[in-house]
Amino acid sequence: MPIKESAPQLNTPADTTTEDAVDSDLPGQVHRTLAEHLESRLAECTELDGGFAAAAREVSRFVLGGGKRIRPTFAWWGWRAAGGAPEGPAAEAMLRAASALELIQACALVHDDLIDESDTRRGRPTVHREFARAHHRERWAGGAAQFGMSAAVLLGDLALAWADDMLHCAGLQPEQLARGLRPWRAMRTEMLAGQYLDVFSQVRGDETPEAALRVAELKSASYTVARPLQLGAEIAGADAAVLAALESFGHDIGVAFQLRDDLLGVFGDPAVTGKPAGDDLREGKRTLLVAEALRVARERGDEERAAELRAVLGDPDVSPERIDSAREVLVRLGAQQAVEDRIAQLTAAAHRTLREADLAEPAATRLAELAEAVTDRTH
Template sequence: MSEPDYDADLPAHVERVLAEFLRTAGEDIQRTEPVVGPGIEALTGFVLGGGKRLRPTFAWWAWRGAGGDPGGGHAEGVLRVAASLELLQACALIHDDLMDSSDSRRGAPTVHIAFAKRHADAGWLGSPATFGLAAAVLIGDLALAWSEDMFAGAPLPAEVLSAARPAWRAMRTEVLAGQYLDVHTQATGDSSAEAALRIDRLKTAAYTVRRPLHLGAALAGADRRLVDALLAAGSDLGVAFQLRDDLLGVFGDPSVTGKPAGDDLREGKRTLLVALGLRQAEERGDPHAREVIAAAIGDAGLSESAVDEVRQALVEVGAVRAVERRIDELTGSALAALDTAELAEPAAGRLAELATKATQRTY
């Protein structure tokens, strides 16, 4: 039997180890408590039902760039650690949808909506919405718990896993702190550019790019110089990735993004795009544009025509152009930091390609 070619088809290998883990992780509890089966099935479907697998990809290529050998004895264990990031991602998304009262994700009902419907269809006692919220919290918690199980159970020497622990611990803390900062900013109404960027760096950049790169490098035993270069690249690239998502959240095609256009506005997200729109409307002396943007933030019933008005205002005051410029600057600085890391090939080229692809998605 030939050795697996991890580099050539990394997403398929990530999918494989996730499916293997999820197939066995819930077996014992389902035998004793079959009532939890639908929750486990929902989590399995959520994890295996789509996603770009960006986090495992960044971790893998950082490992390769720092000297990891795909033909060596550690490759399968590293793949398992990298894939565990998808369970952390599942926790974040399920809880994020709950906190944002989102109805759809990847073109399907969100977990809390699906379980509220399950309750209503069965005619159970109490509130369907409350049941859906509780189920989503617990399913997200299960994803977080299983991410740790998958990480800790990876077939790697104890000293290798121990070297990766600081990145793993920091990433989990940072994403949860970023989630709280996000809801806190929505509650306080802080629409400053500074607040938006703090959320982007903590909530998105840290666990999407920065810490996955750190994790992969640590698994390869990278030195401090290399880790620092990857952390710098990951911070800027992660923010650029989020800024592109912010633009897609307002201007994107729902058939591509999997969410209705304008949902970030309806959910009250104080993104950099919105912050710059408000600030530049004021600086340009355009009270109408400022009012159009401000009135849309947090309006759960925002119509498609109102979203169109916001789009026009954001373009006219220069906010879209400013965000695009910021994306270009951050991508450039991230690529420069990757150059200083002096990563081994083919990882250096793959990470540069990934950086460009992740930040230059079209509407």
């Protein structure tokens, strides 16, 4: 099987969280919580079948092997913004609920890489490529690509199932779980809707900025920032005013986060992003960056540059030289600057929301810092 290693062993003790441990080292605490959960799930898989357990370890490796833990971080600070405690049994339950978001993220990324036929993720082969290589290496029967695709679909589904299990077994009180399920259920549907619309816009050739923004709202803004914030706030029992403020802040920062991703997908450094340069262009993604360039080209009657850009979109074999030319087109048509301006506007609006909201400290300050961190980044 592709993955030989087991989930990494952590030296962090698994006792009750402290304010310093969670508020100051949230990624580390999320990692610890996920490692504990995944260890128990892999033990269950081993009892079922050794071959399946070996495959399931890929989910553990994928989840524990990287990622910025953005979604659990926003969920935790949604909890704290609504007055949730920084320590104690309630905080431990919230930490487990927030950590479950990383398993939803794993599902989304594994399936997204398969849909986009991506070769790498975080500087490593994508899951479907890894299993295809294993098939080829072991000289198994049938097609390697088909096996890799099948494994990725099933392991992505497994991550989603484990996410639901982790939320329901987090130790929340019944009324907390009932409130938390509202954004949780909406988030899952919105994520899949955004993924479908992303694919749909590509096959239809929808080049409008409106379509690109709708995909950004559903595919990324919802499940990256807005719904995680609401999850934490709902579990804490937030009032309507706090929920409204977090919804507005989460939407603006979530869209800005995706727009930054769009820029990095074209202009980012592969050594930092872990993905080939210009991958979004090869995959034919109609992002706001592309939509803005084509809109300006239409207004100017610049069919030459529009044709040059369209010729690159969706061409998996496009040369690095043509990618460079497409980047130049995006810059010359002002699309890169237009997206940068939109990110700045959304971030400013989110900061205004925070200033006007009545959120508990230190959550208000930390959310302001997070807004900058996720929208002004290089990976």
